Amino acid sequence: MAPSATALALCVALFLTRRTDGEMLEGPTDVRFVAEIAHHLLRWEPGHNARSDVRYEVEHRVYGTNFSWMATPNCRNISELSCDLTYYTLDPALRYYARVRAVARNHTSPWQRTNSFSPREASLRLSGQSLSLTGNTIHVQLQLLLRAGNLTVKYDDVQKHTRRYWVYVRRAQDNRTYKVLKTTPEFNITNLFWDTEYCISVEPDVASRRIHATRTDEHCVAIGGRDSKWRGSQGRGGLVGCGSWGAGVRTRVAAPCCRCRAFMPCALGTLPAPSHPGTSSLAGSAELVLSIVSSSFITLLLLGLLGALLVCTYIKKPVRPPSVLKSFIKQSSLWMEQESSSSGSPDADPIQQLFLCQKEPQQDSSPCGSAGTAQLPLEKGWRLPAWPEDQLCLLGPGAVGRGDSSCTSTDSGICLHTSSSELSCSSSPEPQGYKRQLPTGDDSGVGLENICPGPTGSSSSGTASPAVAGQPCGGEFGLSPAAGQDVQQAVEFRGYLQQSKGTVEPRQDPARGVPFSGCAGSPQGPGSTDIVLDFECSELAVAKGYLKQSSPEHPHSHAQDLPPWGAPQEPTAWDLSSPVGPRATTLLSYGAPGAPLASKVSPELLKAPFDLSIFNTDILETLPLISSLSTNKWHTLQINALSLLNGDSKDSRL
Amino acid sequence: MKGSNLFLRLFSMSCLLNLMLTAGNKIFHFGPCRVSISMTEIRSGFTAIKDDIQARDPIRTLSILSYPHSLHKVKSSDRCCITHHLFNFYMDKVFKHCKTEDSYINRKISSIANSFLSVKRKLEQCHEQNKCMCGQESTEKFKQILVNYEGLNVTSAAIKSLGELDILLDWMEKSGIH
Numbered sequence: 009m010a011p012s013a014t015a016l017a018l019c020v021a022l023f024l025t026r027r028t029d030g031e032m033l034e035g036p037t038d039v040r041f042v043a044e045i046a047h048h049l050l051r052w053e054p055g056h057n058a059r060s061d062v063r064y065e066v067e068h069r070v071y072g073t074n075f076s077w078m079a080t081p082n083c084r085n086i087s088e089l090s091c092d093l094t095y096y097t098l099d100p101a102l103r104y105y106a107r108v109r110a111v112a113r114n115h116t117s118p119w120q121r122t123n124s125f126s127p128r129e130a131s132l133r134l135s136g137q138s139l140s141l142t143g144n145t146i147h148v149q150l151q152l153l154l155r156a157g158n159l160t161v162k163y164d165d166v167q168k169h170t171r172r173y174w175v176y177v178r179r180a181q182d183n184r185t186y187k188v189l190k191t192t193p194e195f196n197i198t199n200l201f202w203d204t205e206y207c208i209s210v211e212p213d214v215a216s217r218r219i220h221a222t223r224t225d226e227h228c229v230a231i232g233g234r235d236s237k238w239r240g241s242q243g244r245g246g247l248v249g250c251g252s253w254g255a256g257v258r259t260r261v262a263a264p265c266c267r268c269r270a271f272m273p274c275a276l277g278t279l280p281a282p283s284h285p286g287t288s289s290l291a292g293s294a295e296l297v298l299s300i301v302s303s304s305f306i307t308l309l310l311l312g313l314l315g316a317l318l319v320c321t322y323i324k325k326p327v328r329p330p331s332v333l334k335s336f337i338k339q340s341s342l343w344m345e346q347e348s349s350s351s352g353s354p355d356a357d358p359i360q361q362l363f364l365c366q367k368e369p370q371q372d373s374s375p376c377g378s379a380g381t382a383q384l385p386l387e388k389g390w391r392l393p394a395w396p397e398d399q400l401c402l403l404g405p406g407a408v409g410r411g412d413s414s415c416t417s418t419d420s421g422i423c424l425h426t427s428s429s430e431l432s433c434s435s436s437p438e439p440q441g442y443k444r445q446l447p448t449g450d451d452s453g454v455g456l457e458n459i460c461p462g463p464t465g466s467s468s469s470g471t472a473s474p475a476v477a478g479q480p481c482g483g484e485f486g487l488s489p490a491a492g493q494d495v496q497q498a499v500e501f502r503g504y505l506q507q508s509k510g511t512v513e514p515r516q517d518p519a520r521g522v523p524f525s526g527c528a529g530s531p532q533g534p535g536s537t538d539i540v541l542d543f544e545c546s547e548l549a550v551a552k553g554y555l556k557q558s559s560p561e562h563p564h565s566h567a568q569d570l571p572p573w574g575a576p577q578e579p580t581a582w583d584l585s586s587p588v589g590p591r592a593t594t595l596l597s598y599g600a601p602g603a604p605l606a607s608k609v610s611p612e613l614l615k616a617p618f619d620l621s622i623f624n625t626d627i628l629e630t631l632p633l634i635s636s637l638s639t640n641k642w643h644t645l646q647i648n649a650l651s652l653l654n655g656d657s658k659d660s661r662l
Numbered sequence: 663m664k665g666s667n668l669f670l671r672l673f674s675m676s677c678l679l680n681l682m683l684t685a686g687n688k689i690f691h692f693g694p695c696r697v698s699i700s701m702t703e704i705r706s707g708f709t710a711i712k713d714d715i716q717a718r719d720p721i722r723t724l725s726i727l728s729y730p731h732s733l734h735k736v737k738s739s740d741r742c743c744i745t746h747h748l749f750n751f752y753m754d755k756v757f758k759h760c761k762t763e764d765s766y767i768n769r770k771i772s773s774i775a776n777s778f779l780s781v782k783r784k785l786e787q788c789h790e791q792n793k794c795m796c797g798q799e800s801t802e803k804f805k806q807i808l809v810n811y812e813g814l815n816v817t818s819a820a821i822k823s824l825g826e827l828d829i830l831l832d833w834m835e836k837s838g839i840h
Contacts, residue, residue, distance in 0.1 A: 071722050074723055124825075168836060218702075310673065320666030
């Protein structure tokens with residue numbers, strides 16, 4: 009313990025003594041060259057804790073030579089904080105270093121070295137300029153000889169290349185300053201205003217470097233009247249005395265002016281009246297205007313090109329229906345013709361009809377729009393006409409054609425919203441995405457996907473895209489075809505959807521995976537699955553009220569359930585309960601608009617998976633309209649459904 | 663869309679044209695060879711790192727480019743040859759060995775190297791067109807430069823050569839601009 013303690017104490021003592029005794033001086037800090045041409049100044053700052061008696065010494069050397077550091081004679085033991093090394097650093101082609109250290113009594117600080125320095129890095133300056141006046145032209149001669157003690161340094165020895173000069177011409181009366189670029193040491197400034205005083209200063213510049221420069225002192229000259237006989241004298245002497253005019257000269261009076269007799273009348277009275285004050289424009293204004301015009305022209309041109317580019321980018325070509333749909337379109341058009349002919353279709357525009365249909369279902373929030381209350385009284389007896397599959401799909405427009413008075417009525421009407429003639433729900437199972445006529449709304453959330461009960465895909469297995477929620481005819485959304493299928497198996501035809509009860513719980517059947525099982529959510533509970541609207545939502549609505557579902561599997565055709573529509577009630581192929589799958593399953597039979605239609609009902613009518621989810625409450629509300637189903641009403645139902653779709657898709661582009 | 667493509671091309675061309683017009687390139691004459699060099703760009707890049715790079719070079723008694731006035735008094739006909747050799751030297755032996763730990767400096771070095779690359783290509787074209795004939799004197803001078811370079815270890819030599827870039831640029835200005 010004791011030895012260690014002793015050692016420790018010794019160490020501490022040594023340390024302290026070293027600190028205090030052989031104290032190294034702190035060297036100068038921030039040692040740098042602050043140089044301008046022919047005046048290369050080395051500067052530094054004293055170190056911390058610098059004492060008052062500190063002295064400094066300076067050394068320098070040339071880079072790349074064998075010579076070591078050389079002392080600077082006139083910077084030895086100085087107390088100032090700067091040293092002029094111009095004399096030792098004259099060669100512009102060489103690189104120099106300098107170093108400084110502090111000396112105090114017997115102690116010296118370590119050397120502090122600068123970075124490299126070359127005379128070409130020194131900031132630019134000129135001695136001055138000499139002006140002479142001829143008429144309204146000023147002749148300027150720059151003075152490039154710089155003096156450093158008894159040295160003479162030529163500016164153009166230091167900066168040999170790409171020299172140029174910025175000439176600042178200031179008009180004394182209003183202080184407007186013009187900047188002119190010149191590349192020679194002698195030049196003229198022409199086209200000045202008569203009877204005006206100008207002050208000129210020059211700033212040197214080197215094009216290939218970014219280097220600091222200092223402007224020369226201003227020299228002023230006054231231009232007399234055009235008719236005056238005053239003529240500038242040559243040489244520099246004339247103006248030197250007047251260099252200090254400054255603002256005072258403006259008045260052109262005072263005795264000092266008389267010294268500048270070469271240019272100024274000493275007495276105001278003798279000045280001729282100003283003549284032609286505005287004839288000549290200041291040099292450079294024409295250039296300024298030209299540059300402004302050209303730059304604005306170029307800018308406009310670029311903007312125009314950019315605008316055209318944007319326009320071309322954003323103009324969309326009309327979207328052509330996919331070829332897959334073309335056949336369906338044809339079919340739908342055919343169907344439409346048929347419909348119109350058969351029903352003496354009203355002139356109403358299908359689309360308008362759609363809107364009409366749409367009105368109703370506002371009240372009920374139940375997804376299947378069974379509109380709670382007045383819903384579907386027809387639960388049982390309603391029967392949708394059996395539509396052939398393609399007819400079904402085309403119902404939209406066709407339905408309209410039928411005089412969808414029902415749509416306009418408060419009935420929800422099952423507006424089978426087949427996208428007007430877009431889809432032809434041909435038996436081909438392919439789901440056809442149908443476009444809502446109204447908008448070419450591809451981007452609308454209502455991806456009414458194909459209404460046709462396609463067996464395939466649209467059945468995004470009950471994943472009715474939320475966008476299509478409320479889409480009556482979302483073929484794609486198809487009522488969870490998969491689910492539907494399951495359901496179908498399980499579901500017996502219940503006759504009319506409970507929806508008629510009006511309280512259709514949405515999402516009755518989570519198992520179905522129908523997001524929207526609202527439609528299916530008939531009060532019947534599981535039975536509501538029947539109602540799985542496999543077909544267009546309109547059908548759902550229909551199903552709610554009056555659709556008689558007769559699934560192919562379920563041979564029970566509840567025709568009796570259908571309301572006495574009078575028309576031959578043929579079970580439609582709509583399989584409310586079952587999605588795509590076996591088309592034959594459900595046939596919503598309701599008042600068929602016409603026998604032929606019914607005949608066309610094919611089991612696979614509802615192939616298109618039809619997602620109940622697309623039914624929003626609005627649609628469900630239309631279900632009450634089912635009650636008014638009749639052949640005509642069938643159309644209206646369609647229309648309603650379609651309109652519901654429209655309405656639902658308010659937020660979508662529809 | 664054809665229309666938009668066309669406009670896009672027009673637009674980009676006009677922008678490029680604008681940029682080119684405003685670029686500060688100068689034409690250098692090394693003998694019969696005319697080369698366009700953006701001296702301002704190279705200098706500004708070098709000035710940003712000059713102090714740092716030169717501080718990394720502790721050897722002040724030896725210079726690679728300016729011993730003894732290697733680049734002085736080069737005949738006009740030899741200037742292209744020496745310039746060509748020097749640019750090859752910098753591209754092959756200097757820039758690639760000058761990796762520092764500071765990414766800013768590395769970026770600046772890369773930009774200088776890019777500018778040098780384009781100049782080197784033009785000089786090679788001149789060489790292929792027989793505009794860069796090498797005389798005896800220029801060959802000797804370049805050999806001296808190589809000797810100076812090889813007298814140090816690779817990294818130190820590279821850093822030193824990079825620090826002497828201003829000497830090279832000054833010389834180029836002196837000999838290339840009439």
